[in-house]
Amino acid sequence: MRTLIVCNDPAFPPVSGADLRNYRNAELAAEYGPVCLVSVRPQADPSKPLAPRIHTAALAIEGEARTSSIGWWRGAGENRISRSALTRLEALVQTFRPDSIVVEGIALFKLLRPLRPLASQLILDMHNVESDLAGQLQRNAWGPAAITAASGLRRLERKALSIVDRVWVCSGQDREKLNALAQHGAPIDVVPNGIPRAEDIPSVLPAQTTTANGFPVILFVGHLGYEPNIDAAMRLAGTILPGIRKALPDARLIIAGRSPQPKVEALSELPGVTLVESPGDLTPLLQSAHLTIVPLSSGGGTRIKLLEAMAWGVPVIATPLAAEGLDLIDGDEVLLSESDKGLTQAAIALCRDRDRLARQRMRAHEAVWARFGPEAIRNAMRRGFGLDDTAR
Template identity: 60%
Template sequence: MAADITVVIPARNAAATLDAALGSLTADRPVIREILLIDDSSDDCTAEAAMESARRHGLPLDVVSVRLGSAGAARNVGIERTSGTSIFFLDADDEVMPGSLSLLGSALAGRPGAGVAVGASIRRAKGRPDKLKTPHGYGPDKRQNTRRYLRNELWPIAMGSALVAGWATAGIRFPETIGLDEDTCYWAALLARAEIVAIDTPVLLYHHDEERMARRFITAPRKTFLTIARELNGLAAAGVERDALQWRKAWIAQRIARQLIKHGMLADAAGMMRAVKGHRELGRSWKAAQYLARIRFGRLAGIRPATGLAAPRRTLIVSFDPAYPPASGADLRTFGNAVAAAEIGPVRLASVRPAGSTQPPGRDIRTVSLTTEAEKLSHSLGWRRIKGENRIPRPALARLRALVRAFRPDTIVVESIPLFKLLQPLRPLTGQLILDMHNVESDLATQTPGDAASAVSPEIRQLERRAAAIVDRIWVCSKLDRERLKAITTHETPVDIVPNGIPRAKEMSETLPPPPGTADGFPVILFVGHLGYHPNVDAAERLARIILPRVREALPDARLVLAGRSPDPAVQALSELDGVVLIENPDDIGPLLSAAHLCIVPLRTGGGTRIKILEAMAAGVPVIATPLAAEGLDLTGGADLLLSDTDEGLADLTIALCSDPARVARLRVRAHGTAWSRFGPQAIRDAVRHGLGLEGASR
């Protein structure tokens, strides 16, 4: 078979998934004429990642940069630019089975007059078993196929499971104003024009995101429905039966109503159901009666919306140290979560220790101090504290209670186990109490050398168990911390993963910056962290005394830059060593990252996830680290960063990387894309929404 297929891939911020999608096309390289990646306003180096992946896989990729804002519009650009005789649409986060395009091409060629060949697909959804969807029931009657397709009597055609003849799509385009059912409108128009040939072989593995789909339904539901209805009405010009279109519109209204009911948006759901009741068939169905009853009983019970889309959600976050302006890893996490929560409603950041007078600019976030300088040594809560618990002055609780009465938060988030003594007093003051565990403290205690640390670990573990029984939800940084926590608690409290995000992401460019020059030495190795924190002190000493000398044997101009606040005397002494520069309390690490050729993070102890690794990756700085340093981030060693558990291994990786510019370039592109797609502002917003119990988040 000649290479006559054009593959069209719409993509926006898809750097993390494109390699898998493009790699899945490798087996079909002989039949692919071109791959058009329609890069729609990406800011995570999607284009660069795609070009690098295509180069490795030997694929004929062409990137088309556009600013359109919808997958339908991006696909239409691909249709206009195609030079192949048939078109295959693939989403950037899906994968085709090896040989699928050849199989679909043979099926299309074997049925004269057929304009579409469709195969089976495998749907993969989080928390559910894979589901095989096999096309069946299609016949030679194009009008009947279209009618049955719109009425859901045939399996919907998944994007990426069908090959379309170029002649069949002439003049047919995807709707560009909707993000729901745009593919249904396109396939229905094609079915009305051309015959279809179906095969039972699976050709596609696609990822179904139910939460994202739900968000599309409940965001401006009335506008969404009316826009889809207008697009469906347009199919009448293609000869589609009016009855089938009316049924589809009523079914869409019912589908939207289902999500609105699920999220407590009952007034909006009632409006959708009026459109359903107007249809003589669906309006009299058992499902419609069930939905109407749920709306009626929900209103009688006073159910409130479970999503911030209908009403703002007020969030109070309680920390020990002031979270603004953020300086340490804890501050960065807490303030990042506050920024995400402020997308939903007003936020108050309350700190036990006095906060400064500066307020976060341009956001609905306000900081509040729970104590004054004079009250630091006043009587504290509780008669006993274990090591690791913070001392909380009694006036702090009094002010906190007053703040809750005045602010009336829907949710209170308490920062970690050191503030355990606030949990019980706050329990009756809010409908939802959340513990944000920056670390699983009992596990962290076991990593600290010394008998005293081992002795305190069981006490911390007991606090963690008691906390799980008090709060409504727990946040952790990673899957690994979630497993650790579930292993030591018996209470069935939901545990949500709210990862650490890229620190100060708003101040960074999402475009991959150019690599630094070598005028100031090569390589410049950067280590950033709180230089008074014992794990960082240990890492800095090993970097300066063991790793750097080994690197300088091969690369004599290598320099090590240690940057951070409150450096320990042991760290200060390192600045006397050749090639070591100490920068105390830097106001801005952006210039340091811009000048760094790589970051080495040789941590041997510590918990949570390492925010500084994310910051380096987001700035395009390659990272070399110990497995413990990257623990919990779920990064891929050898692709996102380089890993070794010995100082000698870290030095050898550094020397090898610096002698391989091509690998440096690949590592920069991959790390940068991973950081922004998985830990960027949108990812953190989604995680915080889920952690607040919104949008039906799964666990």
């Protein structure tokens, strides 16, 4: 089986949650045959080694002249795709001849109709239900664009479901949202986000990190140009960390991710805050972290970085939305609170009780490996490709 995966940003080397999902999809698809992982935007470093049977390509070249885009109209939430990019994609499809084409998200909607006749199976991988996310942003009053975005995205999602053969979502909750939105359309498969780079993480619980560089070291990882993550980073640095430092003066916060907006960059000037832009390897950050706190007030899909932290034995303190779709047990596998005050108090209480902290590390580690380990995701991916429809 030959698979072409189309994403907006280069998925290799994977850094953000979207990259991690796209590259994980490519690795699992490569178990069935060759994979071409193609990005609309230019590749960062095409020379880096890839997994076997995966090769990458880009539909744009850094510094080339801008050309006209596809379509005379582009709705909210859609990315600009140039005509030259579409021409390169069509040529690539003719050469690669995929059996299945996987398109990343509704932002690449303009590619669905051109790709429809070029493969026997067209799959839309929805990292988020974007109309639901836009509705959350509207309720949180994040800009006038959110007011009209939700209805436009709902129309776009309905159209997309009528074009593609299958849809992948991250959780059962997202499948319910899409089923309510479009009761007639493509089958919707839950292909969860799994533990990223699982092969590089010890399956046995790692030893607790030392306190030589402060305690607790709190880690937050995410795309720092994404509005929900920006808001979360600002809450962490501006409210939650200062509250923790009143009780635990050596507490530190590390914010890591790509494309930080200026207001995120400014957070590094606050006491105890460090910004790590576009980390090449997250392993040292995860090995040095005592906690991860995820104060999301909007967002969709499931948080891959949360799974990665738990796989390393880093306890997670989060808002219920941040853990949505993962079915984690509050007070046992994760600690949840809606408010900054509640998140702050949960962090202080956990760090003051070292036995409880050790239990939390163990429960987080056990839960994520059992439910989101490689074999569980491999089985979901097989169903997502329609290779095991008897199990649906």
